[in-house]
Amino acid sequence: MDNLSDTLKKLKITAVDKTEDSLEGCLDCLLQALAQNNTETSEKIQASGILQLFASLLTPQSSCKAKVANIIAEVAKNEFMRIPCVDAGLISPLVQLLNSKDQEVLLQTGRALGNICYDSQSSKEQFASTNIAEELVKLFKKQIEHDKREMIFEVLAPLAENDAIKLQLVEAGLVECLLEIVQQKVDSDKEDDITELKTGSDLMVLLLLGDESMQKLFEGGKGSVFQRVLSWIPSNNHQLQLAGALAIANFARNDANCIHMVDNGIVEKLMDLLDRHVEDGNVTVQHAALSALRNLAIPVINKAKMLSAGVTEAVLKFLKSEMPPVQFKLLGTLRMLIDAQAEAAEQLGKNVKLVERLVEWCEAKDHAGVMGESNRLLSALIRHSKSKDVIKTIVQSGGIKHLVTMATSEHVIMQNEALVALALIAALELGTAEKDLESAKLVQILHRLLADERSAPEIKYNSMVLICALMGSECLHKEVQDLAFLDVVSKLRSHENKSVAQQASLTEQRLTVES
Secondary structure, eight states, X not given: OTTHHHHHHHHHHHHHHTOHHHHHHHHHHXXXXXXXXXXXXXXXXXXXXXXXXXXXXXSTTOTTHHXXXXXXXXXXXXXXXXXXXXXTTOHHHHHHHTTOSOHHHHHHHHHHHHHHTTTOHHHHHHHHTTTHHHXXXXXXXXXXXXXXXXXXXXXXXXXXXXXXXXXXXXXXXXXXXHXXXXXXXXXXXXXXXXXXXHHHHHHHHHHTTSHHHHHHHHGGGTOHHHHHHHHHTTSSOHHHHHHHHHHHHHHTTSHHHHHHHHHTTHHHHHHHXXXXXXXXXXXXXHXXXXXXXXXXXXXXXXXXXXXXXXXXXXXXXXXXXXXXXHHHHHHHHHHHHHTTXXXXXXXXXXXXXXXXXXXHHTTOTTOHHHHHHHHHHXXXXXXXXXXXXXXXXXXXXXXXXXXXXXXXXXXXXXXXXXXXXXXXXXXXXXXXXXXXXXXXXHHHHHHHHHHOTTSOHHHHHHHHHHHHHHTTSHHHHHHHHHTTHHHHHHHGXXXXXXXXXXXXXXXXXXXXXXX
């Protein structure tokens, strides 16, 4: 470390007149210093201004290009060095070196590029203004060797996380290369080919995460890329089935695409795929196919079509799954499907097996996502069906206490869904539910929500609607009288929100009459 500053001074001179031997010695010295203390050495390298000189040592003629690339790879392990590497103009010469025949040069160049763009948003943005996308795709088309392709993949993957670069890669023809790889490797059982198939299809899905690149490849559902991806779903290769389903989930990010896909029979393909994975199926494929169905069910016009295609039955086959990611997507898909679909909500809400499983999942403390989705689906079954039979099924399965707990959620949308469902229960089946509502301490919770200044206006409004509905039960009515509700409610008559103020006046009258 002591003679580091001397080395850097010496390097500045030798880098310019390119004295081979002393240059090699200086570079070895730097690599040693980096191995001892990477951060401190990197700081000194940056302060010395030597980075700017590295570009001239990365030419194809330079004998020390591998060492220089290695040094760049080492310093770029530090977040603070990534932008300076881009500013020093190192990207372009590094990309050019990917044409090299020398394995060591390739290895170090790949490491350097990979580290510079690793996890750094700003360096990716700077990459977007170079022609790296075009260069890498050109290079990729030329490569036949597996190792070289893998290395280019390793540089492409982090770069493709940037939306602007996604689009550049698509425009440079990367997708066609990837589709070709898939076609070549799909039936091979050689390990290298399996790796390449996975990397290629994963990268394809990553490109579809950008809105512009996705829309460009969808081409109104006529795109050859979209058609090819569709053909992956019925394949016998799990990796392709997975990539196909994930790609559909990504194409299904706007209503127009979703409507087009449902009208063109994608649902049946996904249901067939799920069917092949019911018994001891592949969890990632199940998760991806359910994600795609959930997204497709978002547009209102698709819901009835998907219901009549039998999607609920296909999805319910996975009720016995013990995998939280699959449970989560299953719940989300059902919740999307029954939105404003009264008949479907009633049918599902009377399905005792489903309701019992939901109640069980409402207690999945380790999996907040599954717990939240189960609560939301319970509430949705009541809100969309407005059916006495559904409420009775939920009461008998022990679901009431979960809806009451949900009213105290930190998410206003969930609180609200719970209060609306509870108000329907109180209006339609108060006699059946009153014992459970009492033991879940609903009245005390409503008092807390009304007294709390932080409660959102719609929470206050729906809590008062619910209080009025509970007055029909003797035991709950008594609880309302025992807790000074009049004080809290009369304060809300001057609430800035008109609906809250109006509901407060009505509730106050009701409480006064009934007292």
